[in-house]
Amino acid sequence: MSNSIISNSVIKRLPRYYRFLGELKAAGMTRISSRELSERMGLTASQIRQDLNCFGGFGQQGYGYNIELLQSEIGKILGLDMKKSAILIGMGNLGKAVALHVNFESKGFRLTGVFDSKESLVGQVVCGLPIRSTANIDEFCRENKPEIAILCIPKTAAKGIADQLIKLGVKGFWNFSHYDIALNHPGVSVENVHFGDSLMTLSYRLNNEQD
Amino acid sequence: MSNSIISNSVIKRLPRYYRFLGELKAAGMTRISSRELSERMGLTASQIRQDLNCFGGFGQQGYGYNIELLQSEIGKILGLDMKKSAILIGMGNLGKAVALHVNFESKGFRLTGVFDSKESLVGQVVCGLPIRSTANIDEFCRENKPEIAILCIPKTAAKGIADQLIKLGVKGFWNFSHYDIALNHPGVSVENVHFGDSLMTLSYRLNNEQD
């Protein structure tokens, strides 16, 4: 079914569909048409139908979409039911906040290990996990085979650790650093979160408002 | 010069150009051709020239681009020299990490106030700023006229506060919440950072690797 390659634009819209459908479900609704969903989300009905039909026919003519069913299907498409093992490197302000703030279980992952190179942090418990020394990453990965790593470390440290982790079998990165993993390792899945870039984009918009 | 409307795709690439040029400058290089930059960044030379020519002719035929000059021009385009006033609402794990981790000054902003609704946090000092009660937002905004607000609060709280801030003259949001500001306030500049969406996207990619 989902054999043809799905475009990046479609993939990036899926989580938002998932969230909106979750809210509609929570509000007690059971069905919705592409037109009504389009009005609530600020999209076109055409785009919604096109997006969904990349993965199969989830709707019914004359009726629309069953909200609970559709949300569950999108969850499966996103792989949220798989609970892939994730490790987090770098327990500074940012790393700690990510560990504590993000609900991994509802996004398809399980946080299984957290690491920092600073020996003074090692042993401290965050999210029920002891902070381990980065010196023990090799050992931990061979035993636990994490699928992804979350990099909350500076660029300088990120290069070495990312390369090391890829050798150890890590298949994807949630990358908060400025090291460009995708550039150096084309086969690996990378999702970048670049605060600075995002904030600069906002700066541009403010300085170029017109209408 | 930059009168025609610049596409979103171009704007989102500008911070990355800015970063790469900064690194080249730091490495002691003075000039670069679009071809060499394209190889380093994983883009096409055509795209780079098209992007830059949205804003003016920064290069020189037969020579290429002066790295320092080009970076400085992109910085001006992004408005990094303007130091717009920013306030941050929500000093939980995430808010604190953003306040401490992000270098606002180098991204066109100055953090001037931080707020939380929890009275137990009020008075605590973060980044040299006392945490203020959200009850005092009105007063603070009338006196300090912040241009943007950073929302590190749950969706439920975000709606009320965003609507309030817009009435108080806030022109943009760096939005970490799931409240869809842009949907309800079309005129306002919004840059969303949605951790959950980003992580779900990574989940999708891991579950659909092929090559």
Add this chain to the structure above:
DNA sequence: TAGATTGTTAATCGATTAACAATC
């Protein structure tokens, strides 16, 4: 001058929107 590389126009590719027949 010859070589290199830009700025810019034209061609291609991909994503979004519109239209409508199929069907519940």
Add this chain to the structure above:
DNA sequence: TAGATTGTTAATCGATTAACAATC
């Protein structure tokens, strides 16, 4: 059956890439 709404094809729009004349 009539009305509604999907799934899907065709048309449009926008972004990327290729090509090349201009020019340093």
